[in-house]
Every structure is written in C-alpha cells, then in structure tokens.
Amino acid sequence: METLRVAVLGPGGVGGLLAALLARDGHAVTCLARPATAARLDGHGLRVRSDRYGELTARVRGAERLDGPVDVLLVTTKATQLDEALDRVPAAVLGDAVVVPLLNGVEHLAALRGHYPAARVVAGTIRVFASRPAPGEVRHEGQLCAVQLGPGAEALAAALTAAGVDVAVRPDEAGLLWDKLCFLAPMALLTTRYAADLGAVRREHGDEFTAAIAEVAAVARADGAAGDAAATRAFAWSLPDGMRSSMQRDAEEGSPTELEAIGGAVLRAADRHGIAVPVTRRIVEELRARLR
Ligand SMILES: NC(=O)c1ccc[n+]([C@@H]2O[C@H](COP(=O)([O-])OP(=O)(O)OC[C@H]3O[C@@H](n4cnc5c(N)ncnc54)[C@H](OP(=O)(O)O)[C@@H]3O)[C@@H](O)[C@H]2O)c1
Known part of the structure; x- marks a missing residue:
C-alpha cells in the first residue's frame, strides 16, 4: 500500500x-x-x-x-x-x-x-x-x-x-451529503430546541420531528439526493432513547454550535429551491434567537 x-x-x-x-x-x-x-x-x-x-x-x-x-x-x-x-x-x-x-x-x-x-x-x-x-x-x-x-x-x-x-x-456527492443531513438536521435541531434526548423528542414532539424529517427530505430531493423521509423516520425511531446531538452538547456548554452549517444550510437550500419548510424554519429561528 x-x-x-x-x-x-x-x-x-x-x-x-x-x-x-x-x-x-x-x-x-x-x-x-x-x-x-x-x-x-x-x-x-x-x-x-x-x-x-x-x-x-x-x-x-x-x-x-x-x-x-x-x-x-x-x-x-x-x-x-x-x-x-x-x-x-x-x-x-x-x-x-x-x-x-x-x-x-x-x-x-x-x-x-x-x-x-x-x-x-x-x-x-x-x-x-x-x-x-x-x-x-x-x-x-x-x-x-x-x-x-x-x-x-x-x-x-x-x-x-x-x-x-x-x-x-x-459517486453521488449530493446523496452522500444529504443522506447524513436528512437525519442529522432534524435530530440536532429538535434535541437542542427541547434540551431533550432522542427518546423524549420522539415521545413528546414526535409529530414535529416527523414533519421536520419530511421537510429536510424534500429539500434533499430538490438538491439531487434521494431524500427518503420514510426510511429516515424509521432509522430515527430505531436508535436508542438516550442519544443526544453534539449541537445540544455545545449549546449546553455555551460553546458555539453548528446551527448555521446544519439548520441554516437547510433553510438556504429550501429557499433556493422554493420549498416550504415551516417547522424547520421555526425551530432554526428559535435557536438563532438564543444560541451563539
Ligand atoms: N465528533 C463526532 O463524533 C462527529 C461525528 C460526525 C461528524 N462530526 C463532525 O466533524 C466535525 C468535527 O467535529 P469534532 O467533534 O471532531 O470537533 P472537535 O473535537 O471540537 O475538534 C475540532 C478540532 O479543531 C481544532 N481547531 C479549532 N480551531 C482551529 C484553528 N483555528 N486551527 C486549527 N485547528 C483548530 C480544535 O483544536 P483544539 O484541540 O486546540 O481545541 C479541535 O482539535 C464537525 O463538523 C462535526 O459536526 C463529528
């Protein structure tokens, strides 16, 4: 080698x-x-x-x-x-x-x-x-x-x-990047917004989580990726209850978060493609108002 x-x-x-x-x-x-x-x-x-x-x-x-x-x-x-x-x-x-x-x-x-x-x-x-x-x-x-x-x-x-x-x-660059973001963005945004682990997000904010997954998947599709909302939701519901996100950890520590790179990027891509993402937008804006 x-x-x-x-x-x-x-x-x-x-x-x-x-x-x-x-x-x-x-x-x-x-x-x-x-x-x-x-x-x-x-x-x-x-x-x-x-x-x-x-x-x-x-x-x-x-x-x-x-x-x-x-x-x-x-x-x-x-x-x-x-x-x-x-x-x-x-x-x-x-x-x-x-x-x-x-x-x-x-x-x-x-x-x-x-x-x-x-x-x-x-x-x-x-x-x-x-x-x-x-x-x-x-x-x-x-x-x-x-x-x-x-x-x-x-x-x-x-x-x-x-x-x-x-x-x-x-070979598919868009798929490679968005496959990860389709799960990560909703998971990071919801766990950080509610300061809750994945299990609590699924139990207490499951509809919102499902809606955010569908929105990000629609943006992913418009950007050239598969954006499979049902598969992403099934994956999100297969993971352990105690899972947390690094955005949530950074927010708790008062450290700068990757909110813009993760949530902001979804909103900008949605705007570019003219796709409505009301749930994701509201959560990103709430987090923008209180995070670094
Ligand atoms: N950690 C995970 O499990 C994981 C999983 C998947 C994806 N990611 C992604 O991978 C990326 C990196 O995350 P991470 O968790 O590895 O971060 P991290 O542990 O905080 O590491 C970031 C590194 O960058 C260094 N750094 C900061 N400012 C720098 C500068 N101006 N010049 C040179 N180096 C500098 C830091 O140096 P110091 O050591 O001096 O502070 C630190 O070593 C993020 O986008 C994250 O979302 C992370």
Missing part, C-alpha cells in the same frame, strides 16, 4: 482519531492546530481510547501551518472554526493535493473549492462518536467508524480501509 503524506486540519474527536489510525499504519501524519495543541501533539503524539480500536498512542507531527507538500488534507474542524483554520493551509503550499472535509453540513464544499481552486476537493462524511476530552486525547465510543467518500480520493480510501475504518466510495 502507498504511504501517504496526510495533513489533518483540526485534530479533535474526528481528526484525532483518523490521524492516529493512519499514523499507526505508517503514514506520515501532520496535525495542523493552534499553537498549544500543535506543541502538545508534536511532543506527546495522540492518545486514543477506543471501544473498537483499543488504546493507542500514535506519533504525529504537530504544526501551526502547512509548510510542505502533502497527498491528502483532511479537514476536521467544526464549521464555526473553518474560516480561521484555513489560514493554516496556504493554497500555494497545498497545490493540487486531495482535500477531504468531514464536517457535517453541505456548504463547506463550495467554500473549500473557492479557497483551493487547484486542489481536488472530494466530499466526505463520517459516522462516529468521538470526542476530544483534552488536546491530543481522543475518546471513541462504540463500534461505529464509517467514512463515505466521493470519487477521487482512492488512495485515502485504501489507507483508511487498511487502518480499520469502514469506507464506502459513492
């Missing part, structure tokens, strides 16, 4: 986990982070505690700025941190590398393509429960670690697969 030079911009829950798995497999991994985190990673590497992969410490290079060529750039900041973080990756140094963002949402792809016109920006999503309890430390809960990639990142797909990640390559 090809040894890759990989840069990871934002080595938190998602980025740190993938950086550690790739570094363990012998790839040359540089984590691009703010000064304290970069120094911490450079000196101590990444420590992962994973229900699936066990405990591992991986040696990575920590840096504040991309200073040499790489084959792949993984972008794994939160949406709210993306603009500032991109200053760490000069377009001239990145050149024609493959760029794979794993952020939730749909609008960051256009932003990255605008920022890095010579690079090959390939859509990606990840399904995982990972967090960053402290800089350089990653907690991965459960067995889920599934990445979907658009075409054009074949070497990364092979490297992640060899490192133990479940990888699927699919």
Whole structure:
C-alpha cells in the first residue's frame, strides 16, 4: 500500500482519531492546530481510547501551518472554526493535493473549492462518536467508524480501509451529503430546541420531528439526493432513547454550535429551491434567537 503524506486540519474527536489510525499504519501524519495543541501533539503524539480500536498512542507531527507538500488534507474542524483554520493551509503550499472535509453540513464544499481552486476537493462524511476530552486525547465510543467518500480520493480510501475504518466510495456527492443531513438536521435541531434526548423528542414532539424529517427530505430531493423521509423516520425511531446531538452538547456548554452549517444550510437550500419548510424554519429561528 502507498504511504501517504496526510495533513489533518483540526485534530479533535474526528481528526484525532483518523490521524492516529493512519499514523499507526505508517503514514506520515501532520496535525495542523493552534499553537498549544500543535506543541502538545508534536511532543506527546495522540492518545486514543477506543471501544473498537483499543488504546493507542500514535506519533504525529504537530504544526501551526502547512509548510510542505502533502497527498491528502483532511479537514476536521467544526464549521464555526473553518474560516480561521484555513489560514493554516496556504493554497500555494497545498497545490493540487486531495482535500477531504468531514464536517457535517453541505456548504463547506463550495467554500473549500473557492479557497483551493487547484486542489481536488472530494466530499466526505463520517459516522462516529468521538470526542476530544483534552488536546491530543481522543475518546471513541462504540463500534461505529464509517467514512463515505466521493470519487477521487482512492488512495485515502485504501489507507483508511487498511487502518480499520469502514469506507464506502459513492459517486453521488449530493446523496452522500444529504443522506447524513436528512437525519442529522432534524435530530440536532429538535434535541437542542427541547434540551431533550432522542427518546423524549420522539415521545413528546414526535409529530414535529416527523414533519421536520419530511421537510429536510424534500429539500434533499430538490438538491439531487434521494431524500427518503420514510426510511429516515424509521432509522430515527430505531436508535436508542438516550442519544443526544453534539449541537445540544455545545449549546449546553455555551460553546458555539453548528446551527448555521446544519439548520441554516437547510433553510438556504429550501429557499433556493422554493420549498416550504415551516417547522424547520421555526425551530432554526428559535435557536438563532438564543444560541451563539
Ligand atoms: N465528533 C463526532 O463524533 C462527529 C461525528 C460526525 C461528524 N462530526 C463532525 O466533524 C466535525 C468535527 O467535529 P469534532 O467533534 O471532531 O470537533 P472537535 O473535537 O471540537 O475538534 C475540532 C478540532 O479543531 C481544532 N481547531 C479549532 N480551531 C482551529 C484553528 N483555528 N486551527 C486549527 N485547528 C483548530 C480544535 O483544536 P483544539 O484541540 O486546540 O481545541 C479541535 O482539535 C464537525 O463538523 C462535526 O459536526 C463529528
């Protein structure tokens, strides 16, 4: 297998986990982070505690700025941190590398393509429960670690697969992104709006949850994805009661949330296609009024 030079911009829950798995497999991994985190990673590497992969410490290079060529750039900041973080990756140094963002949402792809016109920006999503309890430390809960990639990142797909990640390559970029958002947007919006876990949302706000799923699915269809509301609802009703969303956790902590990247993006796409999304719009507007 090809040894890759990989840069990871934002080595938190998602980025740190993938950086550690790739570094363990012998790839040359540089984590691009703010000064304290970069120094911490450079000196101590990444420590992962994973229900699936066990405990591992991986040696990575920590840096504040991309200073040499790489084959792949993984972008794994939160949406709210993306603009500032991109200053760490000069377009001239990145050149024609493959760029794979794993952020939730749909609008960051256009932003990255605008920022890095010579690079090959390939859509990606990840399904995982990972967090960053402290800089350089990653907690991965459960067995889920599934990445979907658009075409054009074949070497990364092979490297992640060899490192133990479940990888699927699919040609339909809109489907790849919206399949995730169709569940995630209603789930994140409702759990955050009502400060309630998934079980309570289903019991106490089930009609509203079902309506939001139908609305987001309609927007997804207009944007070129399958947008299967019945399948999304069945999935949403199959998950454990205690499930919460990271938007809800961020809101509870008073941290910036991905409300705009998730809920705002649905409203903007709905407006573009002339689709009415009254339930989603009301919840997003209520949250806009009280969240950062
Ligand atoms: N976590 C999950 O289980 C999960 C699952 C699916 C999708 N996602 C999505 O994946 C994305 C990343 O989420 P996450 O949970 O991994 O976030 P996270 O744990 O908060 O990690 C974000 C990382 O970005 C770094 N960062 C912030 N500002 C930066 C800057 N200016 N320059 C460089 N690095 C910077 C942070 O550095 P510090 O360490 O120094 O704070 C942190 O390491 C989000 O869009 C999220 O919705 C997450």
